[in-house]
Every structure is written in C-alpha cells, then in structure tokens.
Amino acid sequence: MADTTTLIIGGSSGMGLAAAQQIVAKGGHVTLVGSSADKLNAARAGLGALADIHQVDLRNTDQVDGLIEHIKENNRHIQGLINAAGTFSPKPFLEHTSEDYESYMDLNRATFFITQAIAENMKANGGGSIVNIGSMWAKQAVRATPSSAYSMAKAGLHSLTQHLALELAPHGIRVNAVSPAVVVTPIYGAFIEPDKIEETLTGGFDAFHPIGRVGRPEDVASTITHLLSEDASWVTGAVWDVDGGVMAGLV
Template identity: 85%
Template sequence: MTQTTTLIIGGSSGMGLATARQITAKGQHVTLVGSSSTKLEAAISELGESAEIFRTDLRNASDVKALIEQIKTSGRHIHALVNAAGTFSPKPFLEHGSEDYDSYMDLNRATFFITQAVAENMKANGGGSVVNIGSMWAKQAVRATPSSAYSMAKAGLHSLTQHLAMELAPHGIRVNAVSPAVVVTPIYGAFIDPDQIEETLTGGFDAFHPIGRVGRPEDVASTITHLLSDDASWVTGAVWDVDGGVMAGLV
C-alpha cells in the first residue's frame, strides 16, 4: 500500500510547523522541508515518527532540483501540500535592489516547480489538496511596512492558486490559499530582533486588527488543515482572508 504524507514547504517553524503539529495530532504523516538543519532537527524531535525532514534552500537551484527528484522517486503519495515558505523584509520601493527582488521571486519560482512535481504525484495517485500561504499585503498596501516586491510575489501566488484550481480540478486536486495579516512568527526576524518579535508585534499591531490582536501560527494553521481536509471538499480556487478582520475593516 502506498504511504501517504502531507508535504509542508517551510515546515520547520511558524505557520508551517503549527500546521504540522495539527496534522500529526490526527495521526497523519508529514514531510517537512526547510533551510535550517537546526530547526528541522528540533521539529522532528518534537513530532517523532510521524514526521520526516528534507533540508532544502529554495533559493538554490540544485537544492530545489534534488527535492523535486525526491518527490518523484520517494514512492509516497503526497496527498496534501502546504506552501508555507516565505521571507519578509520591508523596504521602500526606491531602495529595492535586484537582490531584494530576487529573494522573493526565487521563492516563487521554487514554489511553482515544486508544486508542479507534487501535482504530478497527486494526479498519479487519484488527487489531493494544496494550500498556499499568501498574504494580506498582496491585496492591500500598508504604509508602515513598504513591501512592493514581497506583495507582488504574494499576489502572484494568489493568482497561481486560482489558475491551478481550474487546471487541476479534473485530476481531483483542489488548490486554495490563505491570506494572513500580522502573525507572530520568526519571519519578522529579518528586521526585528528575534527576541523582540512578540513584544514588537503585539505592541504595534494589535490595534491594526479589528478583532483586537495579532494572529498566532495556530490561527492560520487551523484554517489550512480545514482546507486540506474533506470537510472543504467543495472549496477550490479560494483565497481566504485569515486576518483578524483587517480586510473587512479597511476604509
């Protein structure tokens, strides 16, 4: 019998790891992909035999090629995929350099071709479900965090979600996305002292959300696991706002 797994790209921390915790708590297997060996080892130490890990730098073409080859030859049915990898470093548009731009677009390129390989796996095994982690910034500019290249990349991911939903539906593959606002995750460590992320975000952005607080990884993970499940079997091509009411409350 073919073994099944949920592949989580960017699964060693933040929303990806929170999703892995919820999936393994249901007795299901996960495969975590991340760039940090330390974080991956910590994750597998926590999750135990329900998880396996694969270290990949998504900005490294050779690493991405190796991961795609692993997807093709592992013998596992990847019945679910979560594209959770990301980077976020606000910078004014007029100060963006090519390296800043490439840091986001390289991730999108890797996501595109990894998802393609997974979709082939799903097609061969009767279907599956994909959830991409997009962003509120793809829909709404925020003056306090100028993020033109990041937002363009995430808008592209939202669009990819809808196109793949249309193209892959005949193969029994659903594709959706979540669009979070501010969530307390290590991604902010690119420009905030990692030890100060909690204090900085709760102090500066709680009031930004109509619901009165910033998000937690588990808030988004719960929606991801729902979209992956059969409970959402009639949902595809959706980009769900999981944002504490930000998009509803903007005027």
C-alpha cells in the first residue's frame, strides 16, 4: 500500500539492502536509514521510486532524536521495521577501550529508542512486524574473532526481541530476530580491506559452516522478509539461527 513502508535501519548495504531489494521486488515501499550519503543515494538509485532515504549517524544522539521526531510527525504507517545497523571489530577483551565499548552501546541505544517510536506508530495504525539482526556471536564465542563487547551488545538485542514480543503482542506487533554466522557484507571492512572481504571470508570461513560456505546477504534477507510477512503471522519472540548450520555443530 502506498501509505505504508518498511523502515530499514542500516539499509544502504549488506543484509538491510538485500531485504530492501526483496521487498521492492514484491511492490513494497522501503525507507532506508544510513550514515553514508553516497551509499544511500546508490541504494535509492538501484531501488527506484519505491524507496526513500534518511541520512542519520546512529551514534549522534541529536540526529537519532531528529529521526524519531520525523517518525512521530509523519502519518505514514510503518508496517515493518528491520534493525540491520551494526559494526564489527574483533578485539581481545583485555585490549578493549571505553571507546570500543561505547561504539556498540551507542548503536543499541539508538536501536532501542527508534524501535520505541516505531512501535508507537504501529500501535496507532493497527500493528506491524519488527525483525532485529542479531548474531551467532551473541550465543557462541569464536576463538578466531574475540568479540566480547560486540557479543554483549547482540545478546542484548536478542533479549530485547523476546521482551518486546511479549509486551507488544496485544497491539498486533510481532517481534523476531535472525542470528547469522559469517555473511559477506561490508561490516568486515573495519578490519579487512574492503576489496578483500570476499576472498578473506570465503577462504577462511567456508569450512566453518557445516553447509560448506559463508552466507550471502540474500540468504539472511529471505528469512527477514519471511518473518516480516503474514506467512509468519504466528511467529513472535523467535531468534532464528540463519547460520549455515554453525550452531547445530557447536552445541
């Protein structure tokens, strides 16, 4: 419907953009939020007239508050929300700085209060569906990628998923999460040269996954869009492993 949209936080690349492409392919409208104007404009050019964009630095509280005010003032029904923003920079626990820690917590703070505003919109408009992108690292430590602060932040997102599912169900709002393993996305650019991400991940982590390969953004996006849809209308509070079998092999 023209008066509804799916808001995608972190929608200009990776899994968020792949989900946007799948939604637009089925005739749905998307609103992408990201920090890079270049990436947002490129995403909108690829998606066409069914996409709007908002440039927001999620670590900037004033910009986050501005987005929240925009959400509150806009009459459009935000029928779906995908919380896809993230950063990943593995570092040993004993080397973490307060700045490292805050970089993850700032994203969680933004996610929390943006989701609150979206839930109010959904409540006022008869319901909706929220999907959070969590992580396998929230459930399992990996020696090759020490990620205590990142994992703590993602575990919090998994927990938030379950709490919101319980609290928002009376308002017709479903809340779920996906928990991916290694997926080829720009998030690894924090510690891998961008033009070597594909080569590094496939060479180093294909065998880590029982299914025999690392994930692609569309692999996870297909589950995200399923959870958003009415095909999953009896699913809420779930944290689905979309991980090529990693958790099945570790537990």
